[in-house]
Amino acid sequence: MQIVQEIGNDKVARLYVAKLRDYFLEFVESRDPGLPLEEKMVIVVSCLLGCPVKCLMCDAGKNYCGMLSKEEIFEQIDTIVDRHFPDRKIPVKKFKIQFTRMGEPAFNPAVLDVLEALPSRYEAPGLLPSLSTIGPKNTWGFFDRLIKIKKKYYGGGHFQMQFSIHTTDVKKRDKLIPTSKMSFKNIADFGREFFETGDRKITLNFIVMEAYPINPAVIVKYFDPTRFVLKFTPLNPTEKARSMGLVNLLHHEQEGRVQELLKECRKLGFDTIVSIGELEENTIGSNCGQYVSNLKCME
Numbered sequence: 001m002q003i004v005q006e007i008g009n010d011k012v013a014r015l016y017v018a019k020l021r022d023y024f025l026e027f028v029e030s031r032d033p034g035l036p037l038e039e040k041m042v043i044v045v046s047c048l049l050g051c052p053v054k055c056l057m058c059d060a061g062k063n064y065c066g067m068l069s070k071e072e073i074f075e076q077i078d079t080i081v082d083r084h085f086p087d088r089k090i091p092v093k094k095f096k097i098q099f100t101r102m103g104e105p106a107f108n109p110a111v112l113d114v115l116e117a118l119p120s121r122y123e124a125p126g127l128l129p130s131l132s133t134i135g136p137k138n139t140w141g142f143f144d145r146l147i148k149i150k151k152k153y154y155g156g157g158h159f160q161m162q163f164s165i166h167t168t169d170v171k172k173r174d175k176l177i178p179t180s181k182m183s184f185k186n187i188a189d190f191g192r193e194f195f196e197t198g199d200r201k202i203t204l205n206f207i208v209m210e211a212y213p214i215n216p217a218v219i220v221k222y223f224d225p226t227r228f229v230l231k232f233t234p235l236n237p238t239e240k241a242r243s244m245g246l247v248n249l250l251h252h253e254q255e256g257r258v259q260e261l262l263k264e265c266r267k268l269g270f271d272t273i274v275s276i277g278e279l280e281e282n283t284i285g286s287n288c289g290q291y292v293s294n295l296k297c298m299e
């Protein structure tokens with residue numbers, strides 16, 4: 001893997017564009033501007049070359065060129081780790097590795113191989129893997145194996161699991177995420193298997209958009225507030241989202257617009273998170289996983 005471009009800075013986020021085989025991929029080191037490196041470090045890796053799902057809000061689906069191997073995923077992590085900690089001893093309180101960049105992670109079994117190998121690869125007491133999925137159906141037993149790995153290596157709050165649902169309207173969810181997916185009931189059942197006392201709650205992520213309803217009554221019908229937390233995020237300014245006419249309803253200056261929704265969700269017993277991110281991240285292009293696609297996925 002050869003790094004061909006670095007964009008951004010060490011203060012907010014540094015995005016790496018790399019050439020791998022005949023393709024390009026991207027990965028990110030993201031920082032909390034208010035915290036020193038010893039407190040928090042986030043690495044966001046790609047799991048696929050592009051993505052076959054082609055969600056309406058995501059440029060990663062423009063091209064799909066195949067899976068990354070275990071070592072190719074590790075190359076992304078090692079590149080960033082070696083910049084700061086060449087001896088692979090990582091004394092960072094929260095060392096988060098997010099499997100959320102380009103490509104749905106549940107379509108690549110190598111992601112699970114990486115999760116199994118991570119604890120012995122680095123000396124990192126603060127290790128916190130984070131996996132975000134749209135919850136595809138029938139992915140070769142991916143989720144069953146994930147449950148076993150989480151229980152074996154990452155109990156007691158050392159794993160972050162997220163399902164990106166985005167709307168409670170099933171038809172609109174299908175339009176937005178055009179692939180066969182787990183139903184809300186399937187996800188709730190997974191939650192019962194996956195979650196143990198001491199774990200971080202499983203996140204249900206909703207991008208707050210015009211015409212994509214988020215109905216707390218539907219959420220509580222399926223999901224148990226003792227296992228699931230609700231996260232609301234803005235629509236990233238991708239080329240695809242623009243061309244599909246998607247409209248963001250959650251801006252920095254308009255956080256108040258979701259207050260009613262938050263209030264209703266809290267009344268039903270849910271913890272809620274509003275995650276708007278740094279404005280600078282949009283300029284760097286680091287908060288969405290589409291920089292390569294916007295340039296050119298393949299040579």
Ligand code: SF4
Pocket residue numbers: 051052053054055058059060061101102103104134289
């Ligand atoms: S949002 Fe995720 S699943 Fe959808 S196209 Fe982008 S990378 Fe793939």
